[in-house]
Amino acid sequence: xxxxxxxxxxxxxxxxxxxxxxxxxxxxxxxxxxxxxxxxxxxxxxxxxxxxxxxxxxxxxxxxxxxxxxxxxxxxxxxxxxxxxxxxxxxxxxxxxxxxxxxxxxxxxxxxxxxxxxxxxxxxxxxxxxxxxxxxxxxxxxxxxxxxxxxxxxxxxxxxxxxxxxxxxxxxxxxxxxxxxxxxxxxxxxxxxx
Amino acid sequence: xxxxxxxxxxxxxxxxxxxxxxxxxxxxxxxxxxxxxxxxxxxxxxxxxxxxxxxxxxxxxxxxxxxxxxxxxxxxxxxxxxxxxxxxxxxxxxxxxxxxxxxxxxxxxxxxxxxxxxxxxxxxxxxxxxxxxxxxxxxxxxxxxxxxxxxxxxxxxxxxxxxxxxxxxxxxxxxxxxxxxxxxxxxxxxxxxx
DNA sequence: CTCATATTAGTACCAAGTGCTAATAGCGGG
DNA sequence: CCCGCTATTAGCACTTGGTACTAATATGAG
Numbered sequence: 001x002x003x004x005x006x007x008x009x010x011x012x013x014x015x016x017x018x019x020x021x022x023x024x025x026x027x028x029x030x031x032x033x034x035x036x037x038x039x040x041x042x043x044x045x046x047x048x049x050x051x052x053x054x055x056x057x058x059x060x061x062x063x064x065x066x067x068x069x070x071x072x073x074x075x076x077x078x079x080x081x082x083x084x085x086x087x088x089x090x091x092x093x094x095x096x097x098x099x100x101x102x103x104x105x106x107x108x109x110x111x112x113x114x115x116x117x118x119x120x121x122x123x124x125x126x127x128x129x130x131x132x133x134x135x136x137x138x139x140x141x142x143x144x145x146x147x148x149x150x151x152x153x154x155x156x157x158x159x160x161x162x163x164x165x166x167x168x169x170x171x172x173x174x175x176x177x178x179x180x181x182x183x184x185x186x187x188x189x190x191x192x193x194x
Numbered sequence: 195x196x197x198x199x200x201x202x203x204x205x206x207x208x209x210x211x212x213x214x215x216x217x218x219x220x221x222x223x224x225x226x227x228x229x230x231x232x233x234x235x236x237x238x239x240x241x242x243x244x245x246x247x248x249x250x251x252x253x254x255x256x257x258x259x260x261x262x263x264x265x266x267x268x269x270x271x272x273x274x275x276x277x278x279x280x281x282x283x284x285x286x287x288x289x290x291x292x293x294x295x296x297x298x299x300x301x302x303x304x305x306x307x308x309x310x311x312x313x314x315x316x317x318x319x320x321x322x323x324x325x326x327x328x329x330x331x332x333x334x335x336x337x338x339x340x341x342x343x344x345x346x347x348x349x350x351x352x353x354x355x356x357x358x359x360x361x362x363x364x365x366x367x368x369x370x371x372x373x374x375x376x377x378x379x380x381x382x383x384x385x386x387x388x
Numbered sequence: 389c390t391c392a393t394a395t396t397a398g399t400a401c402c403a404a405g406t407g408c409t410a411a412t413a414g415c416g417g418g
Numbered sequence: 419c420c421c422g423c424t425a426t427t428a429g430c431a432c433t434t435g436g437t438a439c440t441a442a443t444a445t446g447a448g
Contacts, residue, residue, distance in 0.1 A: 021249070023436090033396085034397080035396090036397070050434095051435070054245075055215070058251035058252040075302070106310075107322070108309045111309070112306070115302045119300075126293065129330050130330055131330065132327070136322065136323050136325065217403085217405090230427055230428070230429095243404070244403095244404065
């Protein structure tokens, strides 16, 4: 017979993690054991019942929602902003942001934080990035907090352009510098083909 | 007597919106009516029961979570790769990648695709981006497929440096150009799984 | 074979409901 | 004052997805 109580329990854990909305009965079909066995497994693994799992997820989002809504599409949390002048955001580097091998953050996360901030600092919400130059000066690793400071260094409202410089640092040490040429999409002006 | 059926229902709506985790019984205390009245009210207002409300919130977050995860590893699907020479990937722009207002893809996704590809084309997996210059030539919208072509244009193995140029296009039309200066983290390459 | 563990079955019970029927309250109009 | 109407309340059966517990049965290892 299938001896794999351990395997089943591992698979069970994975399965529930992947889809917390699954009932014991569905699981019992999936693993071809009785519902009771699933229940025993859950007890041993200290996995709560469906409703508690769902509630947990819901509570989490509900709490997050308050935080994430105002900033919506921004990577990193905006701490301070002075429209058309400067802005500041922080981004905590977590394991999912880094290369597995050396724990160094992938460049596009730093870029995303800086670019989001550059977009946010513009007085228009519909700002697009036209050009940018980046320097990745020091590697950033998981667990570090990156503070990005954006500054509008040149503004040409008549041409719908502005230049934003973003400097990101970890504990006072500069890790990234980017300059962004931004385009303001006032009204429906399409085709920013440059 | 309190005539306010309408007021109560309005208050009920607000109350549930503010805290979806409240049971009918709690509501019946809050409004000093019977549980049945609360139920009738919910029916009239088409407000689902507690569990369904919670589930709804949970599903919403869960989907968001899955969506926001893929900014993890390689962005875009690598179609063809010739190490140290060139590589090609495609990236389908989906609703979650664009600004809600004008459906234009956020810059960091294009960057992420290009940067990921630049990293991938390097013979080392532990390649870091040092500098880069980007041009966002045309807006890309949801539903479009971005094809990125990376080419190693200069290689200095002795200095552990290489320059990669990435050109991204949608239907033959160039939308993005980026040049990346990459740094090889050679070290002594260990077990190369992944 | 025997013993422990694993699994299954079955029962009672719970929370938070739905769905339904029926009783009652309150009040306004004729 | 009674009629009729809506609003409210009560009560019961049933549902989901469980918990808690007991008991029976497999199954495998020593």
